[in-house]
Amino acid sequence: AVTGDMLDLKRWLPAADSRRDMPVIELKNGRKSFGMVDVLKDINLCIDTGQVVSVIGPSGSGKSTLIRSLNGLEPLDHGEVLLQGARFLQGRRDTHRSQERTSRKRILDIGMVFQSFNLFPHKSVLGNVMLAPRYHGLGSDAEIRQLALAMLRKVGMAAHANKYPHQLSGGQQQRVAIARALAMRPSIILFDEPTSALDPETVGEVLRVIRQLAAEGTTMVIVTHEMQFALDVSSRILFMENGRVEFDGPPDALRQTSTRDRRVRDFMFGV
Ligand code: ADP
Ligand code: MG
Numbered sequence: 098a099v100t101g102d103m104l105d106l107k108r109w110l111p112a113a114d115s116r117r118d119m120p121v122i123e124l125k126n127g128r129k130s131f132g133m134v135d136v137l138k139d140i141n142l143c144i145d146t147g148q149v150v151s152v153i154g155p156s157g158s159g160k161s162t163l164i165r166s167l168n169g170l171e172p173l174d175h176g177e178v179l180l181q182g183a184r185f186l187q188g189r190r191d192t193h194r195s196q197e198r199t200s201r202k203r204i205l206d207i208g209m210v211f212q213s214f215n216l217f218p219h220k221s222v223l224g225n226v227m228l229a230p231r232y233h234g235l236g237s238d239a240e241i242r243q244l245a246l247a248m249l250r251k252v253g254m255a256a257h258a259n260k261y262p263h264q265l266s267g268g269q270q271q272r273v274a275i276a277r278a279l280a281m282r283p284s285i286i287l288f289d290e291p292t293s294a295l296d297p298e299t300v301g302e303v304l305r306v307i308r309q310l311a312a313e314g315t316t317m318v319i320v321t322h323e324m325q326f327a328l329d330v331s332s333r334i335l336f337m338e339n340g341r342v343e344f345d346g347p348p349d350a351l352r353q354t355s356t357r358d359r360r361v362r363d364f365m366f367g368v
Contacts, residue, residue, distance in 0.1 A: 119182035120145050121285045121316050122207075127166055127176035128188065136162045137173070138340040144285065147314040151327035153364065154337035160320045163337065164287045167318070168207040180206055181284070205233060208278030208286035212294045214270040216262040216277075222249065223258040226277045233281075241280075248276040252306045268299025272306055279310075286310075288319040324365050328352075336361040 120143045127140040136159045144150055152160045165171040166186075167178055175188035180203050216225050226245035235241060249255040252272040262270050271291055278286050291307065292300045304326050310317065311330045321327055327334055328348045336344035344351075344361040351362055 120179075121148075121181065122167055122185075123179040123182075124163075124167060125177050125179070127163070127173050127178075129162060129166060129171065129174045136340050137166065140176075140340075140342055142335075142342070142345075144316065144318065146284075146316055148316055148332045149311045149330050150318045150333045150335060151331040152318060152320045152335045152337060153322070153324070153327060153361075154335075154343075155364070158337040159340045160337050161289050164289055164318055164320055167287060168204060168209060170209075205229075205281055206284045208281060208283035210271070210274050210278050210286060210288045210291050212290040214262070214267070214274045214294075216270055216273060218262050221259050221261055222254060222265070222273050225262070225273060226280050229277065230280050235281075245276070245280055248279045249273070251279065251309075252276045253302070266299050267295040268302045271295065271299075271303045275303075275306055275310075285316040285318065288317065288321070290320050290322065292321070292323060328365075334361075336364065 122142075122144050124140055124142040127137050127142070128135070129137040140163060142163075152163065154160055162171050166173050169178075169186050173186065173188040174190045176191070177184055177188065178186040183203075185203055217228065220228065223242070223245055226248055227241050230236065230241045230244060231238070236244070246255055246258065249258055252275050254269060254272050254276060257265060257269065257273075262273070265273070275286075275291075288307070292303050295303065300323070304323060307317070307319065308326075308330055319327070319331075328351070331348055333345060334348055334351060335342050338360070344358055346358075351358060351365060
């Protein structure tokens with residue numbers, strides 16, 4: 098849990114959080130092409146509160162496009178995205194307008210962590226984490242500072258609050274990027290290969306932080322090549338191939354041998 102009893106966390110929880118009966122996010126009939134290539138072929142996906150969903154699959158199968166379509170970074174051609182049951186995004190070819198957003202504020206409900214951290218180099222660690230809550234006026238400067246420090250403690254980076262990104266290892270920068278996402282108190286966090294750009298020796302510290310978030314019930318979608326990690330932390334594993342979800346089930350289903358799941362088992366375990 099977040100450290101610091103003085104923090105009035107209710108203020109930070111998104112309004113949408115009251116709808117715990119609804120899936121956090123839902124993609125219906127998502128389709129997208131780049132030129133002649135169908136990258137997402139009629140994808141349906143429903144993620145409930147507290148679920149940790151790992152997305153695996155070969156390079157080019159559409160994993161990044163899938164998670165980027167959930168927050169509108171990649172506009173869908175067809176289909177829709179619902180946040181807590183309310184339409185959030187719509188395929189641009191399904192409407193005469195360009196992609197429709199029901200509420201600009203709702204995008205703040207979705208946190209994103211990229212492979213390449215994307216910290217602001219001229220801002221301190223604390224400055225990076227405070228930036229978005231400040232910009233969106235989520236509290237007084239003192240409150241936001243306190244929240245940011247709490248999130249930095251959560252990822253084990255509070256001692257580095259006044260450093261700049263270039264003074265940190267890749268793993269440390271990625272932990273700051275996670276704290277930055279957490280500071281907006283999103284309903285869900287999307288990770289696109291959060292450890293793929295890291296030196297091997299710092300992968301573990303980032304996976305530990307994500308594991309801890311999972312244990313606390315944070316709703317997350319994680320594109321990853323860390324198979325053992327995916328098996329350990331996920332409520333569900335999604336296997337993508339050629340723009341389709343070819344498997345969507347609990348890790349246990351993959352530990353058992355079955356002909357149907359042969360392809361994904363081969364991919365995961367390299368048998
Ligand atoms: P993955 O993350 O699984 O490696 P991506 O979602 O990045 O796959 O890409 C899926 C397919 O879409 C690939 O064939 C890729 O070349 C293509 N693609 C991705 N982004 C673009 C883009 N901006 N323009 C054109 N093609 C793209
Ligand atoms: Mg990718």
